[in-house]
Amino acid sequence: MKITNETKVGFITIIALALLILGFNFLKGKKLWSNDTTITGKYSNVQGLQTSNPIVINGLQVGTVYKISTDKNMREIIVDMTITKDINIPKNSVAVIKSNPIGTPSIEIKLGDAKEFLKDKETILTETSGGVFDEVLKKVDPVLYEVRKAVSSVDTLLGNFNSILDPNAKNNIAATIANLNKVTEAMVSSTASLNSLLNTQTGALAKSLNNVSAITGNFAANNEKITSVISNLDKTTTKFADLNLKKTLDTLDVAINNLKGMMSKFNSNDGTLGRLINDPTLYKNLASTGNKLNLLLDDIRVNPKRYVSISVFGKKQSGSVLQTPLPDTLNSPYYVEKVKP
Structure with missing residues (x-):
């Protein structure tokens, strides 16, 4: 295959451009791979x-x-x-x-x-x-170099301070100083109050300490009594601890259960006492008995000769027997309980 001159020129151009780019980057300090x-x-x-x-x-x-x-x-x-x-x-x-x-x-x-x-x-x-001048100055005269640095630092500090001291900042500083004066006055007043409080003769703290001293003195004087009270309390707690409290509570629980059982029997119709309390039959029978007794007494009072005869000639009193009580006993009717077969 024959390569044309145009292809050769293009290939050489591409290689030249690549070398130019690589060389340019190399001169700039860039390295590939x-x-x-x-x-x-x-x-x-x-x-x-x-x-x-x-x-x-x-x-x-x-x-x-x-x-x-x-x-x-x-x-x-x-x-x-x-x-x-x-x-x-x-x-x-x-x-x-x-x-x-x-x-x-x-x-x-x-x-x-x-x-x-x-x-x-x-x-x-x-x-x-700092530049060339600073390097030369540092080598020629190190002391002058340090002085220059210090002057530069002072100049920077003063510039910053002047920038801070604008009208608003000055007003703020004045207000701060005024507040500081008020705080100082308050501190002076507080110091005076504190001095009066700490006065060894008339101060409240001295009086409080005297009272505390008196209380501790009383404690010291009654030390034996306090010890005796504490000893008695210790003995009482020891005896209380020795009591068989669980057994007592168990006995009390049994008694309460028995009492509950008795109360439940009282509330039911089982047993004599329960029937006596809850069953109205006894009351009604007593009321009937009272009616009969009233009827008998009324009959004796109306016809006494029917029951007691003291006549010499022995003549009985004739008359009908009372069938109903007199009006004062009609409020208690006779009652007979029906018994189930």
Whole structure:
């Protein structure tokens, strides 16, 4: 099969483009098919840092800057760093941007002392360098460098303090001081009251302590009586504990059950006492007996000669026998119980 010139040109063009892309990425510090570690740092000022700038630890380059990105507000710049060396970076390490007046800026990682190490895609702590002047000043005159840092810190503090002291803040501070004066006055008044309370002669606390002392003195004077009362109470509880309370309760339970049985018999018609209490037959028979007795007494009163004769000549009284009681006994009719066969 014959390959045309157009195909050869296209194939060569594709290879050239691939080599161009790989070379461009290599110059930018990007490597393909590698197991490099990528960490991220966040800065407010990168001081001219570019991609492919070196990353240094203790003077040795261990990687390059892979990517620099930010948002539209430019408040925070994110720097992705590629670590090509197989090293351990503690988590409390700090990445500082070092400016170079005659070369390119770099990132220096100051190693920390943590036992845990940064992993791929994690974020490292960052710190912005003071610039070339600070580096030179630090080497030439360290004392002047520290003074400059102190002055800068004081200036920042005063600026923050001035920003706090706006009209509203001043009014709030004045109100706070006024409230503090009131609190101080209240504390003075409270201190006076506390002093009067703690007065050893007239204070309420002294009187209370005297009363407590008197009470404890009475306790001490009657210690023997209290001991005797406690001893008697102990003996009483011992005797009460020695009583056979369970046997007594069992006996009481039996007596109550017997009483219940007797009451149930009283309420029923079984037995003489039950029939006497519940059966009205006895009452009615007694009422009938009373009627008969009244009838007899009325007949004796009306016809006494029929039952008692003291005549010399022995003549009996004639007359009819009473068949019904007199009117004063009619309210008690005679009753005869019907007995079932």
